[in-house]
Amino acid sequence: MLNTIMKSKVFGWVDRRTGAEAIIKSQLTEYPAPKNLNYMWNFGSLALLVLVLQILTGIFLAMYYKPSAAATYGHYTVAFDSVERIMRDVNFGWLLRYMHAVGASAFFVVVYMHIGRGLYYGSYKEPRELLWIIGVVILLIMQGAAFFGYLLPWGQMSFWGATVITNLFGALPVIGEYLQQLLRGGFAVGDPTLNRFFSLHYLFPLLLVAIVGGHVHALHVVHSNNPEGIDLTKDEEKIMFHPYYTIKDAFGVAVFLLFYCYFVFFNPQAWGFFIEVDNYVPANSLATPSHIAPVWYLTPWYTILRSFPDKLVGVLAMGGSLAILFALPFLDRSKVRSARYRPVFKQMVILFFIDVIVLGYCGHTPPTPTLKLVGQIATFYYFAFFFLLLIVPKFEKTKPVPEGI
Protein backbone atom coordinates (compact mmCIF):
# COMPACT_ATOMS: atom_id res chain seq x y z
CA MET A 1 0.00 0.00 0.00
CA LEU A 2 2.79 2.35 0.98
CA ASN A 3 4.51 1.65 -2.34
CA THR A 4 1.39 2.57 -4.32
CA ILE A 5 1.09 5.85 -2.45
CA MET A 6 4.76 6.65 -2.97
CA LYS A 7 4.45 6.13 -6.73
CA SER A 8 1.52 8.53 -7.05
CA LYS A 9 1.79 11.94 -8.71
CA VAL A 10 0.68 13.84 -5.61
CA PHE A 11 3.32 12.12 -3.51
CA GLY A 12 5.94 12.98 -6.13
CA TRP A 13 4.93 16.64 -5.97
CA VAL A 14 5.25 16.64 -2.15
CA ASP A 15 8.49 14.66 -2.29
CA ARG A 16 10.25 17.13 -4.58
CA ARG A 17 9.49 19.85 -2.03
CA THR A 18 10.09 18.00 1.26
CA GLY A 19 12.21 14.94 0.58
CA ALA A 20 9.41 12.83 2.04
CA GLU A 21 10.51 9.68 0.20
CA ALA A 22 13.98 9.83 1.70
CA ILE A 23 12.50 10.24 5.18
CA ILE A 24 10.11 7.31 4.76
CA LYS A 25 12.92 5.15 3.42
CA SER A 26 15.42 6.04 6.14
CA GLN A 27 12.91 5.78 8.99
CA LEU A 28 10.61 2.97 7.85
CA THR A 29 11.02 0.94 4.70
CA GLU A 30 14.81 0.87 4.73
CA TYR A 31 15.33 1.36 8.45
CA PRO A 32 17.06 -1.81 9.63
CA ALA A 33 15.93 -3.39 12.88
CA PRO A 34 17.22 -6.56 14.57
CA LYS A 35 15.14 -9.53 13.48
CA ASN A 36 15.16 -11.13 16.95
CA LEU A 37 13.28 -8.45 18.92
CA ASN A 38 10.74 -10.11 21.23
CA TYR A 39 7.37 -8.80 22.37
CA MET A 40 8.98 -6.75 25.15
CA TRP A 41 10.02 -4.38 22.36
CA ASN A 42 6.36 -3.52 21.67
CA PHE A 43 5.97 -1.20 24.62
CA GLY A 44 7.76 1.80 23.07
CA SER A 45 5.23 2.12 20.27
CA LEU A 46 2.42 1.55 22.80
CA ALA A 47 3.73 4.43 24.93
CA LEU A 48 3.61 6.66 21.87
CA LEU A 49 0.03 5.55 21.18
CA VAL A 50 -1.08 6.33 24.74
CA LEU A 51 0.63 9.73 24.62
CA VAL A 52 -1.37 10.60 21.51
CA LEU A 53 -4.60 9.30 23.10
CA GLN A 54 -3.96 11.36 26.25
CA ILE A 55 -3.33 14.52 24.27
CA LEU A 56 -6.39 14.06 22.04
CA THR A 57 -8.80 13.26 24.89
CA GLY A 58 -7.18 15.96 27.02
CA ILE A 59 -7.73 18.68 24.42
CA PHE A 60 -11.45 17.90 24.31
CA LEU A 61 -11.77 17.59 28.08
CA ALA A 62 -10.17 21.02 28.45
CA MET A 63 -12.98 22.48 26.35
CA TYR A 64 -15.42 21.66 29.16
CA TYR A 65 -13.27 21.60 32.28
CA LYS A 66 -13.22 24.71 34.52
CA PRO A 67 -10.28 25.11 36.91
CA SER A 68 -11.96 26.92 39.77
CA ALA A 69 -12.29 26.02 43.44
CA ALA A 70 -15.22 28.41 43.90
CA ALA A 71 -17.94 26.78 46.02
CA THR A 72 -21.21 25.68 44.46
CA TYR A 73 -24.28 23.88 45.84
CA GLY A 74 -23.74 21.06 48.32
CA HIS A 75 -20.03 21.37 49.16
CA TYR A 76 -19.13 20.97 45.50
CA THR A 77 -16.99 23.37 43.48
CA VAL A 78 -16.96 24.72 39.95
CA ALA A 79 -14.12 22.34 39.01
CA PHE A 80 -15.84 19.28 40.52
CA ASP A 81 -19.14 20.26 38.89
CA SER A 82 -17.50 20.67 35.49
CA VAL A 83 -16.04 17.15 35.68
CA GLU A 84 -19.45 15.76 36.58
CA ARG A 85 -20.98 17.76 33.76
CA ILE A 86 -18.53 16.08 31.40
CA MET A 87 -19.54 12.71 32.87
CA ARG A 88 -23.28 13.35 32.60
CA ASP A 89 -24.23 16.06 30.11
CA VAL A 90 -21.48 16.30 27.50
CA ASN A 91 -22.10 13.91 24.60
CA PHE A 92 -19.77 10.96 25.19
CA GLY A 93 -18.01 13.06 27.82
CA TRP A 94 -17.88 9.96 30.02
CA LEU A 95 -15.94 8.20 27.28
CA LEU A 96 -13.40 11.02 26.97
CA ARG A 97 -12.92 11.28 30.70
CA TYR A 98 -12.62 7.54 31.35
CA MET A 99 -10.25 7.18 28.38
CA HIS A 100 -8.11 9.93 29.88
CA ALA A 101 -8.20 8.57 33.44
CA VAL A 102 -7.55 4.96 32.39
CA GLY A 103 -5.01 6.26 29.88
CA ALA A 104 -2.95 7.83 32.68
CA SER A 105 -2.54 4.46 34.34
CA ALA A 106 -2.08 2.68 31.01
CA PHE A 107 0.70 5.12 30.16
CA PHE A 108 2.61 4.13 33.28
CA VAL A 109 1.96 0.42 32.75
CA VAL A 110 3.51 0.48 29.28
CA VAL A 111 6.31 2.87 30.23
CA TYR A 112 7.30 0.79 33.27
CA MET A 113 7.36 -2.32 31.04
CA HIS A 114 9.45 -0.36 28.54
CA ILE A 115 11.92 0.73 31.23
CA GLY A 116 12.05 -2.79 32.69
CA ARG A 117 12.90 -4.18 29.26
CA GLY A 118 15.68 -1.60 28.91
CA LEU A 119 17.08 -2.64 32.29
CA TYR A 120 16.89 -6.39 31.67
CA TYR A 121 18.51 -6.37 28.26
CA GLY A 122 21.04 -3.64 29.06
CA SER A 123 19.62 -1.11 26.61
CA TYR A 124 21.07 1.71 28.72
CA LYS A 125 24.63 0.66 27.94
CA GLU A 126 27.04 2.15 25.46
CA PRO A 127 26.21 3.52 22.90
CA ARG A 128 22.66 4.12 24.20
CA GLU A 129 23.44 6.08 27.40
CA LEU A 130 21.92 9.31 26.16
CA LEU A 131 18.86 7.48 24.81
CA TRP A 132 18.34 6.09 28.33
CA ILE A 133 18.88 9.50 29.95
CA ILE A 134 16.34 11.17 27.66
CA GLY A 135 13.98 8.36 28.66
CA VAL A 136 14.44 9.15 32.36
CA VAL A 137 13.62 12.81 31.63
CA ILE A 138 10.42 11.59 29.93
CA LEU A 139 9.56 9.52 33.02
CA LEU A 140 10.01 12.53 35.32
CA ILE A 141 7.87 14.79 33.14
CA MET A 142 5.21 12.08 32.93
CA GLN A 143 5.10 11.79 36.71
CA GLY A 144 4.81 15.55 36.97
CA ALA A 145 2.01 15.70 34.40
CA ALA A 146 0.13 12.88 36.16
CA PHE A 147 0.50 14.60 39.52
CA PHE A 148 -0.78 17.92 38.18
CA GLY A 149 -3.65 16.20 36.41
CA TYR A 150 -4.80 14.37 39.50
CA LEU A 151 -5.53 17.67 41.25
CA LEU A 152 -7.97 18.83 38.59
CA PRO A 153 -11.15 16.95 39.61
CA TRP A 154 -10.71 18.67 43.00
CA GLY A 155 -11.74 15.63 45.03
CA GLN A 156 -10.45 14.67 48.45
CA MET A 157 -7.46 12.70 47.11
CA SER A 158 -6.69 15.46 44.61
CA PHE A 159 -6.55 18.01 47.39
CA TRP A 160 -4.76 15.99 50.05
CA GLY A 161 -2.37 14.32 47.63
CA ALA A 162 -1.32 17.73 46.36
CA THR A 163 -1.04 18.99 49.94
CA VAL A 164 1.25 16.12 50.95
CA ILE A 165 3.47 16.37 47.87
CA THR A 166 3.82 20.16 47.90
CA ASN A 167 4.61 19.88 51.62
CA LEU A 168 7.67 17.82 50.69
CA PHE A 169 9.25 20.78 48.96
CA GLY A 170 8.86 22.71 52.19
CA ALA A 171 11.31 20.31 53.81
CA LEU A 172 14.19 21.47 51.63
CA PRO A 173 16.58 23.84 53.38
CA VAL A 174 16.67 27.59 52.58
CA ILE A 175 14.53 27.59 49.41
CA GLY A 176 11.98 25.05 50.66
CA GLU A 177 9.35 27.39 52.01
CA TYR A 178 9.59 29.71 49.02
CA LEU A 179 9.37 26.80 46.60
CA GLN A 180 6.34 25.41 48.38
CA GLN A 181 4.52 28.73 48.21
CA LEU A 182 5.47 29.15 44.58
CA LEU A 183 3.98 25.75 43.74
CA ARG A 184 0.81 26.40 45.70
CA GLY A 185 0.40 30.03 44.75
CA GLY A 186 -0.28 30.70 48.42
CA PHE A 187 0.16 29.25 51.87
CA ALA A 188 -2.15 26.30 51.32
CA VAL A 189 -3.43 24.33 48.36
CA GLY A 190 -6.34 26.32 46.97
CA ASP A 191 -7.81 28.01 43.95
CA PRO A 192 -4.48 29.47 42.72
CA THR A 193 -2.91 25.99 42.97
CA LEU A 194 -5.70 24.55 40.85
CA ASN A 195 -5.19 27.21 38.19
CA ARG A 196 -1.44 26.79 37.91
CA PHE A 197 -1.64 22.99 37.99
CA PHE A 198 -4.11 23.12 35.10
CA SER A 199 -1.73 25.32 33.17
CA LEU A 200 1.21 23.01 33.91
CA HIS A 201 -0.88 19.94 33.13
CA TYR A 202 -1.38 21.38 29.65
CA LEU A 203 2.27 22.41 29.29
CA PHE A 204 3.98 19.18 30.33
CA PRO A 205 2.55 16.96 27.57
CA LEU A 206 3.79 19.48 25.01
CA LEU A 207 7.25 19.13 26.54
CA LEU A 208 6.76 15.37 26.37
CA VAL A 209 6.06 15.46 22.65
CA ALA A 210 9.26 17.40 22.01
CA ILE A 211 11.39 15.16 24.21
CA VAL A 212 9.82 11.97 22.86
CA GLY A 213 10.83 13.27 19.43
CA GLY A 214 14.40 13.51 20.75
CA HIS A 215 14.12 10.00 22.21
CA VAL A 216 13.02 8.51 18.88
CA HIS A 217 15.68 10.48 17.01
CA ALA A 218 18.40 9.25 19.37
CA LEU A 219 17.09 5.70 18.90
CA HIS A 220 17.33 5.98 15.14
CA VAL A 221 20.94 7.11 15.43
CA VAL A 222 22.16 4.30 17.72
CA HIS A 223 19.51 1.76 16.62
CA SER A 224 17.65 -0.79 18.72
CA ASN A 225 19.32 -3.10 21.19
CA ASN A 226 18.15 -6.72 21.03
CA PRO A 227 17.52 -9.58 23.47
CA GLU A 228 21.04 -10.97 22.95
CA GLY A 229 22.48 -7.55 23.71
CA ILE A 230 25.11 -7.86 20.94
CA ASP A 231 26.04 -5.53 18.12
CA LEU A 232 24.65 -6.79 14.84
CA THR A 233 27.09 -6.48 11.97
CA LYS A 234 25.62 -8.70 9.26
CA ASP A 235 22.80 -7.61 6.97
CA GLU A 236 20.93 -10.92 7.30
CA GLU A 237 20.54 -10.28 11.01
CA LYS A 238 18.35 -7.30 10.27
CA ILE A 239 14.96 -6.75 8.73
CA MET A 240 13.26 -3.59 7.57
CA PHE A 241 11.10 -1.83 10.12
CA HIS A 242 8.31 -1.73 7.57
CA PRO A 243 6.50 -4.06 7.11
CA TYR A 244 7.92 -6.41 9.76
CA TYR A 245 7.75 -4.23 12.85
CA THR A 246 4.86 -2.07 11.70
CA ILE A 247 2.67 -5.19 11.59
CA LYS A 248 4.12 -6.54 14.86
CA ASP A 249 3.50 -3.19 16.56
CA ALA A 250 -0.01 -3.05 15.09
CA PHE A 251 -0.74 -6.48 16.53
CA GLY A 252 0.63 -5.23 19.88
CA VAL A 253 -1.62 -2.18 19.66
CA ALA A 254 -4.69 -4.39 19.15
CA VAL A 255 -3.81 -6.55 22.19
CA PHE A 256 -3.18 -3.42 24.24
CA LEU A 257 -6.50 -1.88 23.17
CA LEU A 258 -8.30 -5.03 24.33
CA PHE A 259 -7.03 -4.49 27.87
CA TYR A 260 -7.42 -0.71 27.70
CA CYS A 261 -11.01 -0.84 26.43
CA TYR A 262 -11.94 -3.49 28.98
CA PHE A 263 -11.04 -0.98 31.69
CA VAL A 264 -12.53 2.05 29.92
CA PHE A 265 -15.89 0.38 29.30
CA PHE A 266 -16.24 -2.10 32.14
CA ASN A 267 -13.97 -1.13 35.01
CA PRO A 268 -12.79 2.49 34.74
CA GLN A 269 -12.08 2.84 38.46
CA ALA A 270 -10.12 -0.44 38.41
CA TRP A 271 -11.14 -1.30 41.98
CA GLY A 272 -9.97 2.15 43.10
CA PHE A 273 -6.52 1.80 41.50
CA PHE A 274 -7.08 4.17 38.55
CA ILE A 275 -9.61 6.51 40.20
CA GLU A 276 -9.51 6.35 43.97
CA VAL A 277 -12.83 5.94 45.80
CA ASP A 278 -12.14 8.96 48.00
CA ASN A 279 -11.77 11.20 44.97
CA TYR A 280 -15.54 11.09 44.46
CA VAL A 281 -15.80 13.05 47.70
CA PRO A 282 -15.40 16.78 46.98
CA ALA A 283 -12.24 18.41 48.37
CA ASN A 284 -12.59 19.51 51.96
CA SER A 285 -9.71 21.30 53.64
CA LEU A 286 -11.23 20.62 57.07
CA ALA A 287 -11.53 16.83 56.78
CA THR A 288 -8.37 14.79 56.23
CA PRO A 289 -9.05 11.31 54.74
CA SER A 290 -8.03 8.46 57.04
CA HIS A 291 -5.51 7.19 54.51
CA ILE A 292 -3.81 9.36 51.90
CA ALA A 293 -2.00 7.50 49.17
CA PRO A 294 -0.99 8.57 45.68
CA VAL A 295 -2.23 6.64 42.65
CA TRP A 296 -0.48 3.27 42.19
CA TYR A 297 2.17 4.47 39.73
CA LEU A 298 3.70 6.85 42.27
CA THR A 299 3.47 4.56 45.32
CA PRO A 300 6.97 2.96 45.02
CA TRP A 301 8.55 6.38 45.46
CA TYR A 302 6.08 7.28 48.17
CA THR A 303 7.25 4.24 50.17
CA ILE A 304 10.89 5.34 49.81
CA LEU A 305 9.84 8.74 51.16
CA ARG A 306 8.03 7.21 54.13
CA SER A 307 10.85 4.82 54.98
CA PHE A 308 12.89 7.53 56.68
CA PRO A 309 11.85 9.06 60.00
CA ASP A 310 13.41 12.40 59.06
CA LYS A 311 11.34 14.25 56.47
CA LEU A 312 14.28 15.91 54.73
CA VAL A 313 16.16 12.61 54.44
CA GLY A 314 13.01 11.01 53.05
CA VAL A 315 12.59 13.75 50.45
CA LEU A 316 16.23 13.49 49.42
CA ALA A 317 15.99 9.70 49.23
CA MET A 318 12.91 9.92 47.04
CA GLY A 319 14.61 12.45 44.77
CA GLY A 320 17.75 10.32 44.80
CA SER A 321 15.86 7.18 43.86
CA LEU A 322 14.79 8.85 40.62
CA ALA A 323 18.02 10.78 40.04
CA ILE A 324 20.09 7.61 40.32
CA LEU A 325 18.42 6.37 37.14
CA PHE A 326 20.38 9.05 35.27
CA ALA A 327 23.63 7.57 36.56
CA LEU A 328 22.77 3.95 35.72
CA PRO A 329 24.69 3.79 32.41
CA PHE A 330 27.84 4.92 34.19
CA LEU A 331 27.44 2.77 37.31
CA ASP A 332 27.24 -0.50 35.41
CA ARG A 333 30.49 -1.00 33.50
CA SER A 334 29.97 -4.60 32.39
CA LYS A 335 30.79 -5.12 28.72
CA VAL A 336 27.96 -7.63 28.36
CA ARG A 337 24.54 -6.03 27.89
CA SER A 338 21.82 -8.65 28.12
CA ALA A 339 20.89 -10.29 31.43
CA ARG A 340 20.76 -13.54 29.45
CA TYR A 341 24.53 -13.74 29.65
CA ARG A 342 24.97 -12.16 33.09
CA PRO A 343 23.93 -14.73 35.73
CA VAL A 344 24.48 -12.49 38.77
CA PHE A 345 22.92 -9.41 37.18
CA LYS A 346 19.93 -11.51 36.05
CA GLN A 347 19.10 -12.49 39.64
CA MET A 348 19.65 -8.91 40.80
CA VAL A 349 17.46 -7.29 38.19
CA ILE A 350 14.57 -9.75 38.63
CA LEU A 351 14.75 -9.10 42.38
CA PHE A 352 14.76 -5.38 41.57
CA PHE A 353 11.51 -5.72 39.60
CA ILE A 354 9.90 -7.60 42.50
CA ASP A 355 11.34 -4.99 44.85
CA VAL A 356 9.63 -2.13 43.01
CA ILE A 357 6.29 -3.99 43.10
CA VAL A 358 6.75 -4.54 46.86
CA LEU A 359 7.55 -0.83 47.27
CA GLY A 360 4.40 0.00 45.34
CA TYR A 361 2.28 -2.31 47.48
CA CYS A 362 3.65 -0.80 50.70
CA GLY A 363 2.89 2.72 49.50
CA HIS A 364 -0.64 1.85 48.47
CA THR A 365 -1.72 0.04 51.65
CA PRO A 366 -2.36 1.76 55.00
CA PRO A 367 0.90 1.48 56.95
CA THR A 368 1.44 -1.10 59.69
CA PRO A 369 4.72 -1.68 61.59
CA THR A 370 5.39 -4.84 59.54
CA LEU A 371 4.70 -3.10 56.25
CA LYS A 372 6.91 -0.22 57.27
CA LEU A 373 9.79 -2.61 57.91
CA VAL A 374 9.14 -4.39 54.60
CA GLY A 375 9.15 -0.97 52.90
CA GLN A 376 12.44 -0.05 54.52
CA ILE A 377 14.07 -3.32 53.45
CA ALA A 378 12.73 -2.80 49.93
CA THR A 379 14.04 0.77 49.95
CA PHE A 380 17.45 -0.53 51.03
CA TYR A 381 17.55 -3.02 48.17
CA TYR A 382 16.41 -0.36 45.68
CA PHE A 383 19.56 1.64 46.36
CA ALA A 384 21.75 -1.41 46.98
CA PHE A 385 20.91 -2.62 43.45
CA PHE A 386 22.54 0.43 41.90
CA PHE A 387 25.61 0.40 44.11
CA LEU A 388 26.11 -3.35 43.66
CA LEU A 389 26.28 -2.70 39.92
CA LEU A 390 29.56 -0.89 40.58
CA ILE A 391 31.23 -4.05 41.85
CA VAL A 392 29.33 -6.86 40.13
CA PRO A 393 31.30 -6.65 36.85
CA LYS A 394 34.51 -7.20 38.83
CA PHE A 395 33.60 -10.75 39.86
CA GLU A 396 30.69 -11.78 37.65
CA LYS A 397 31.52 -14.64 35.30
CA THR A 398 29.51 -13.76 32.22
CA LYS A 399 28.44 -16.48 29.79
CA PRO A 400 29.91 -16.30 26.29
CA VAL A 401 27.75 -14.13 24.06
CA PRO A 402 26.84 -15.46 20.61
CA GLU A 403 28.70 -14.20 17.54
CA GLY A 404 25.49 -13.33 15.78
CA ILE A 405 21.83 -14.23 15.63
Add this chain to the structure above:
Amino acid sequence: MKLKQLLVAIGALAVLPFAQSAVAHEGVALKHAAVNLEDQAQIRRGLTVFTDVCMGCHSATYITYKGLMDYPELGLNRAQVDELRGEHALTEGLRTDLSAEDAKDSYGKVPPDLSLIVAARHGGPNYVYSILTGFEHDPDGRVPDGNFNEYFPGHRIAMPDPLSWLDHEEGDTAQLEQDAQDVAAFLAFVSDPHQNQRHAIGKWVLGFLLLLTLVLWRLKVEIWKDVKH
Protein backbone atom coordinates in the same frame (compact mmCIF):
# COMPACT_ATOMS: atom_id res chain seq x y z
CA MET B 1 10.39 -12.86 26.82
CA LYS B 2 8.03 -14.82 24.64
CA LEU B 3 4.41 -13.81 24.12
CA LYS B 4 3.16 -16.66 26.30
CA GLN B 5 5.35 -15.71 29.24
CA LEU B 6 4.26 -12.11 28.86
CA LEU B 7 0.57 -13.07 28.96
CA VAL B 8 1.15 -15.22 32.05
CA ALA B 9 2.86 -12.30 33.77
CA ILE B 10 0.03 -9.93 32.87
CA GLY B 11 -2.47 -12.50 34.16
CA ALA B 12 -0.60 -12.82 37.45
CA LEU B 13 -0.57 -9.06 37.90
CA ALA B 14 -4.27 -8.88 37.10
CA VAL B 15 -5.05 -11.11 40.09
CA LEU B 16 -3.16 -8.79 42.46
CA PRO B 17 -5.98 -6.23 42.94
CA PHE B 18 -8.33 -8.94 44.17
CA ALA B 19 -5.92 -10.05 46.86
CA GLN B 20 -5.48 -6.38 47.62
CA SER B 21 -9.11 -5.35 47.87
CA ALA B 22 -9.79 -8.20 50.28
CA VAL B 23 -7.51 -6.68 52.89
CA ALA B 24 -7.51 -3.00 52.01
CA HIS B 25 -10.84 -1.95 53.48
CA GLU B 26 -11.00 -2.00 57.22
CA GLY B 27 -14.20 -2.57 59.15
CA VAL B 28 -17.08 -5.06 59.04
CA ALA B 29 -17.94 -7.06 55.94
CA LEU B 30 -20.86 -5.41 54.17
CA LYS B 31 -24.12 -7.14 53.28
CA HIS B 32 -24.67 -7.90 49.63
CA ALA B 33 -27.33 -5.77 47.94
CA ALA B 34 -29.32 -7.36 45.11
CA VAL B 35 -29.10 -4.47 42.65
CA ASN B 36 -29.88 -4.68 38.95
CA LEU B 37 -29.24 -1.48 37.01
CA GLU B 38 -31.12 -2.81 34.00
CA ASP B 39 -34.27 -3.25 36.08
CA GLN B 40 -36.26 -0.06 35.44
CA ALA B 41 -38.87 -1.05 38.03
CA GLN B 42 -36.25 -1.33 40.78
CA ILE B 43 -34.62 2.01 39.93
CA ARG B 44 -38.04 3.68 39.83
CA ARG B 45 -38.95 2.18 43.21
CA GLY B 46 -35.59 3.46 44.46
CA LEU B 47 -36.45 6.94 43.19
CA THR B 48 -39.67 6.86 45.19
CA VAL B 49 -37.81 5.85 48.35
CA PHE B 50 -35.33 8.61 47.64
CA THR B 51 -37.90 11.36 47.13
CA ASP B 52 -40.15 10.16 49.99
CA VAL B 53 -37.46 9.49 52.59
CA CYS B 54 -33.90 10.54 51.74
CA MET B 55 -34.79 13.88 50.18
CA GLY B 56 -36.13 15.06 53.51
CA CYS B 57 -32.50 15.84 54.30
CA HIS B 58 -30.29 14.77 51.35
CA SER B 59 -29.93 16.08 47.81
CA ALA B 60 -28.75 14.41 44.63
CA THR B 61 -28.01 17.60 42.81
CA TYR B 62 -26.36 16.01 39.77
CA ILE B 63 -29.59 14.33 38.64
CA THR B 64 -32.14 16.80 37.31
CA TYR B 65 -35.92 16.46 37.02
CA LYS B 66 -35.41 16.48 33.28
CA GLY B 67 -32.95 13.62 33.71
CA LEU B 68 -35.71 11.54 35.28
CA MET B 69 -37.44 11.67 31.89
CA ASP B 70 -34.41 11.50 29.62
CA TYR B 71 -32.52 8.52 31.06
CA PRO B 72 -34.16 5.31 29.82
CA GLU B 73 -33.27 3.70 33.17
CA LEU B 74 -36.00 5.85 34.74
CA GLY B 75 -38.10 6.98 31.77
CA LEU B 76 -40.71 8.92 33.74
CA ASN B 77 -43.31 10.83 31.73
CA ARG B 78 -43.87 14.56 31.95
CA ALA B 79 -46.93 14.27 34.21
CA GLN B 80 -45.05 12.13 36.74
CA VAL B 81 -42.12 14.54 36.76
CA ASP B 82 -44.39 17.58 37.10
CA GLU B 83 -46.02 15.99 40.13
CA LEU B 84 -42.62 15.34 41.69
CA ARG B 85 -41.05 18.71 41.03
CA GLY B 86 -43.88 21.02 42.07
CA GLU B 87 -42.50 24.54 41.77
CA HIS B 88 -38.96 23.43 40.90
CA ALA B 89 -37.59 23.99 37.39
CA LEU B 90 -37.11 21.00 35.10
CA THR B 91 -33.39 21.69 34.85
CA GLU B 92 -32.94 21.78 38.61
CA GLY B 93 -31.24 18.94 40.47
CA LEU B 94 -33.05 16.89 43.12
CA ARG B 95 -32.49 19.14 46.11
CA THR B 96 -33.81 18.86 49.63
CA ASP B 97 -35.89 21.63 51.15
CA LEU B 98 -33.96 21.33 54.39
CA SER B 99 -31.59 24.27 54.69
CA ALA B 100 -27.96 23.72 55.68
CA GLU B 101 -28.45 25.79 58.85
CA ASP B 102 -31.47 23.79 59.98
CA ALA B 103 -29.63 20.54 59.26
CA LYS B 104 -26.71 21.67 61.39
CA ASP B 105 -29.05 22.58 64.22
CA SER B 106 -30.83 19.22 64.12
CA TYR B 107 -28.04 16.77 63.30
CA GLY B 108 -24.81 18.63 64.00
CA LYS B 109 -23.74 18.45 60.35
CA VAL B 110 -24.99 19.00 56.83
CA PRO B 111 -26.13 15.71 55.25
CA PRO B 112 -23.87 14.90 52.26
CA ASP B 113 -25.14 15.17 48.70
CA LEU B 114 -25.87 11.62 47.50
CA SER B 115 -25.21 12.06 43.74
CA LEU B 116 -21.91 10.19 44.04
CA ILE B 117 -22.32 8.32 47.30
CA VAL B 118 -22.10 4.89 45.64
CA ALA B 119 -18.89 5.82 43.82
CA ALA B 120 -17.45 7.49 46.90
CA ARG B 121 -17.72 4.51 49.27
CA HIS B 122 -15.93 1.18 49.27
CA GLY B 123 -18.55 -1.46 48.55
CA GLY B 124 -20.77 0.95 46.58
CA PRO B 125 -24.44 -0.15 46.70
CA ASN B 126 -23.59 -2.74 49.36
CA TYR B 127 -22.49 0.10 51.61
CA VAL B 128 -25.73 2.04 51.16
CA TYR B 129 -27.82 -1.09 51.72
CA SER B 130 -25.81 -2.13 54.79
CA ILE B 131 -25.99 1.31 56.40
CA LEU B 132 -29.76 1.56 55.89
CA THR B 133 -30.32 -1.86 57.48
CA GLY B 134 -27.51 -1.58 60.01
CA PHE B 135 -29.16 0.30 62.86
CA GLU B 136 -28.90 -1.70 66.10
CA HIS B 137 -28.84 -1.15 69.85
CA ASP B 138 -25.30 -0.32 70.94
CA PRO B 139 -24.04 -3.48 72.72
CA ASP B 140 -21.98 -1.22 75.02
CA GLY B 141 -24.93 1.07 75.65
CA ARG B 142 -22.95 4.22 74.91
CA VAL B 143 -24.38 5.42 71.59
CA PRO B 144 -28.07 6.35 71.79
CA ASP B 145 -30.55 4.30 69.76
CA GLY B 146 -30.87 5.58 66.20
CA ASN B 147 -27.24 6.70 66.11
CA PHE B 148 -25.57 3.29 66.43
CA ASN B 149 -24.86 1.66 63.08
CA GLU B 150 -23.07 -1.64 62.71
CA TYR B 151 -21.58 -0.74 59.34
CA PHE B 152 -20.64 2.91 59.81
CA PRO B 153 -16.95 3.53 60.52
CA GLY B 154 -16.75 4.21 64.26
CA HIS B 155 -20.40 3.03 64.55
CA ARG B 156 -21.71 6.47 65.55
CA ILE B 157 -23.73 7.94 62.70
CA ALA B 158 -25.45 11.34 62.65
CA MET B 159 -28.24 10.10 60.37
CA PRO B 160 -31.18 8.86 62.46
CA ASP B 161 -32.49 5.50 61.17
CA PRO B 162 -34.36 6.72 58.05
CA LEU B 163 -36.24 3.49 57.30
CA SER B 164 -37.07 2.84 60.99
CA TRP B 165 -35.10 -0.39 60.86
CA LEU B 166 -34.43 -0.51 64.60
CA ASP B 167 -37.05 -2.60 66.44
CA HIS B 168 -39.12 -3.05 63.27
CA GLU B 169 -41.64 -5.86 63.27
CA GLU B 170 -40.56 -9.25 61.95
CA GLY B 171 -43.14 -9.11 59.16
CA ASP B 172 -41.71 -5.85 57.76
CA THR B 173 -38.14 -7.10 57.32
CA ALA B 174 -38.54 -8.15 53.69
CA GLN B 175 -40.16 -4.84 52.70
CA LEU B 176 -37.54 -2.71 54.46
CA GLU B 177 -34.71 -4.74 52.93
CA GLN B 178 -36.34 -4.30 49.53
CA ASP B 179 -36.65 -0.51 50.04
CA ALA B 180 -33.00 -0.27 51.07
CA GLN B 181 -31.83 -2.29 48.04
CA ASP B 182 -34.04 -0.27 45.69
CA VAL B 183 -32.66 3.05 46.85
CA ALA B 184 -29.15 1.60 46.66
CA ALA B 185 -29.92 0.69 43.03
CA PHE B 186 -31.21 4.21 42.32
CA LEU B 187 -28.12 5.80 43.84
CA ALA B 188 -25.83 3.39 41.99
CA PHE B 189 -27.49 4.49 38.77
CA VAL B 190 -27.24 8.20 39.69
CA SER B 191 -23.53 7.98 40.54
CA ASP B 192 -22.72 7.02 36.92
CA PRO B 193 -25.87 7.39 34.81
CA HIS B 194 -24.27 6.30 31.51
CA GLN B 195 -22.97 2.99 32.82
CA ASN B 196 -25.55 0.83 31.05
CA GLN B 197 -24.84 2.61 27.78
CA ARG B 198 -21.12 2.21 28.45
CA HIS B 199 -21.42 -1.53 28.99
CA ALA B 200 -23.61 -1.92 25.89
CA ILE B 201 -21.12 -0.09 23.67
CA GLY B 202 -18.20 -1.83 25.37
CA LYS B 203 -19.38 -5.26 24.26
CA TRP B 204 -19.25 -4.19 20.61
CA VAL B 205 -15.89 -2.49 21.09
CA LEU B 206 -14.30 -5.56 22.66
CA GLY B 207 -15.89 -7.80 20.04
CA PHE B 208 -14.46 -5.68 17.25
CA LEU B 209 -11.04 -5.55 18.89
CA LEU B 210 -11.03 -9.31 19.33
CA LEU B 211 -11.58 -9.73 15.60
CA LEU B 212 -9.00 -7.06 14.78
CA THR B 213 -6.46 -8.76 17.04
CA LEU B 214 -7.09 -12.08 15.31
CA VAL B 215 -6.71 -10.58 11.84
CA LEU B 216 -3.54 -8.67 12.72
CA TRP B 217 -2.08 -11.76 14.35
CA ARG B 218 -2.63 -13.86 11.22
CA LEU B 219 -1.21 -11.02 9.13
CA LYS B 220 1.84 -10.81 11.38
CA VAL B 221 2.41 -14.55 11.09
CA GLU B 222 2.01 -14.34 7.31
CA ILE B 223 4.42 -11.42 6.87
CA TRP B 224 6.99 -12.96 9.21
CA LYS B 225 6.86 -16.50 7.84
CA ASP B 226 10.11 -16.17 5.87
CA VAL B 227 12.08 -14.60 8.71
CA LYS B 228 14.14 -17.16 10.60
CA HIS B 229 14.51 -16.03 14.16
